[in-house]
Amino acid sequence: MNTPEKTQISSSLSKFEDSPVFNYINSLSPIKPVKSVHVTQTFNPLSFASLPSIFTSPHVSSHKESRFLKCSTDPSKPELSSADGTKVSPVEDAGVDVHENFDPAVSLGEVSFELPNEPSRIAIELPQTLKYDCGSPDCAPTPCVIEMNCVSQPTCTSLAIVPFVQEASQKGLSDGVEVAATFQIERKKETIGSEWESLISETADLLIFSSPNDSEAFRGVILKSLDPGSTICSTLISQFPQDDISDYKDQTEGITGLSEINSVNESFEDNNVTNIVPGSLTDHVENRMSAPYSIEPGSNLHRGFRRRCLDFEMLAARRKNLDGGSNTNSSVDNKLKPSKAGCDSSRCIVPGIGLHLNALAIASRDNNNSKLETSSSGTQKLILPCTTTSNSPTADNETAHESLLASVSTKRETNDVENGVQLAEDASQASAYLVNEEFNQNSPKKKRRRLEQAGESEACKRCNCKKSKCLKLYCECFAAGVYCIEPCSCQDCFNKPIHEDTVLATRKQIESRNPLAFAPKVIRTSDPIPEVGDDLITTPASARHKRGCNCKKSNCLKKYCECFQGGVGCSINCRCEGCKNAFGRKEGSAILEAEGDPGEETDPSEKNAANKKFEETDILNNEEQIQLLSQQLHYSFAGFILELPLVQLPFSSKGKPPRSFIAIGSSSALYTGHIYGKPNIIQPPNIIEKHFQSVAEDETLEILRGNSSPGTGIKTSSPNSKRISPPQYELGSTLGGGRSGRKLILQSIPSFPSLTPKH
């Protein structure tokens, strides 16, 4: 990537690296100064883009993100790092250093939680973050900034964003303010334990999780070309403070929507950072939220959506924080875990994206309205489904629900009942947690019944585990990386915040067996256009089940089939018999069938029915997909969002959205981050690929060649080797290498692992 920005950054970095401050820092730290860390710069865009999916991946994303976050805090603590004496990998240098120095308490993710108590902090941090985003010296005049640049560069080099960020920094960020803020934060920090890195990474993830909107926000910034400075700031603010704060608000009790934002705004003013956000911050928030994304500023819906998901990460981070709590700022701990109840609540509140995305994916298909809206803005694609869905008969009794839903009601679209229900459910669930955790354990049937009465119980229904304690992949909730909540009818459920330790341990165990265990089952590949055969669609390559199905009797025509359930065609990876998957038969099935393969009792009527079904449900969507894809490509090209709700789900009006199939943002990545990277992310288009190639071709290729970090090889080492095959391979083989897009995808997927620190 020879973009001017990069060049500029590199040169700038070099300059700074040679500065006295930098030298001083180096002298204090075992870390070797590394000039212009180009490690994953190429993929930075991905990091942004993949945020949602990354959310779930503490490792990969965390590294990246953590760095990103670290940067924010790092500037202030060169000395601290050295003082801590924590070991840093020389190779990772800056990045690691940042990690160690990074104070979780300072992370944006935490900020969201802490904000209520410390409004000023957020103000400080946000600007910092912005600054960090810009990997260019332009935004970092101070020594601290310089170091930051070194560290952050890898992550901050996103192609599209850099210019904006830089500009923003130039326009709105006050260097002095930033520095001061940094140090202020620094003072609060305490010695960092050896656990920091992990802690940080997770914290970073949390941050990310808390801001599923990040990608959108950035996209919005880019696409809309709004005032970079204000836009970015407002975006960040709107996202973090708004969502997270509002969550916190919910816990503590009804505070009105923008109050937090206002406080944030005040904070900015207090810190002389006001200039960063021209005009009322609130206004910005509103504008950005409502206009570009069609999201209400205080969209509780959105928030509610994210609540359950990724709780695990939150817990993990939090727990680690606690473990090292002796070292960490007590205030932080308190904030993270208010009281027992509050603690749980917070967890519940912790934003998650898995469900959110799921809903989106579905919505893209099912919800025409949402489609329209999505078409108008890429960001909305992801969100609208959420917002549009709050049709929640299910929210009946819960005031909290009502409030949540009410906030979303403006956007309400009734078409997608399922999504709506689920979304509402999520929100309601979250609120339910807030209201009373015991809901989880009590009256599951009642809840379920209520949901069913809602008319779309399917969408809302959660698990019904009886023996697995919801600690196995049998449990949909567990598999999806979310806690069981109200709607669940499970028995002896351990998949609750109270048992966070158990949950985390179990997850780790499962992932140790199969790193992909929590990965999205359906991976969107590249080709959005299903291959429509003569009379039957054969293996649409737009998405594939990561492992493939093993159906024997269902002919892949029922939801027993995970491929079918996920709305994707069977692929070469499938070992199904008599595949008649309406979304695409296993390669060879169609041929065999056409040849009158006895193994496949080809029932013409069935075939036609399947085909018809497909036509009804997918053909149209394919076109839509194409449109969406083009948009998405645009966004992707901007370097922010790579994951798309393109996976088309077959169940429009009935059947709950296959959460487990969402290709995005499952909590899977929690522990698999390094290994699985971000395969979760739906890799779209060729354009992106080109982007990649131009930007990070080198590394990508390396990764593909197996030179990347250990985790790079998706699945090669999967315990389920017999069944799981790398998405890439799948793509390559299934798609038939003719298409460049596929090839590109292969590259792009591996690229994620590159995000992990180089050695």
Place this chain on the structure above:
DNA sequence: GAGTTTGAAACT
């Protein structure tokens, strides 16, 4: 709502 079918997950 109970019972059956199905295939993934887990186990051996």
Place this chain on the structure above:
DNA sequence: CAGTTTCAAACTC
């Protein structure tokens, strides 16, 4: 790694 068992969702009645 293959076969078996367990499990819970999907489905049927």
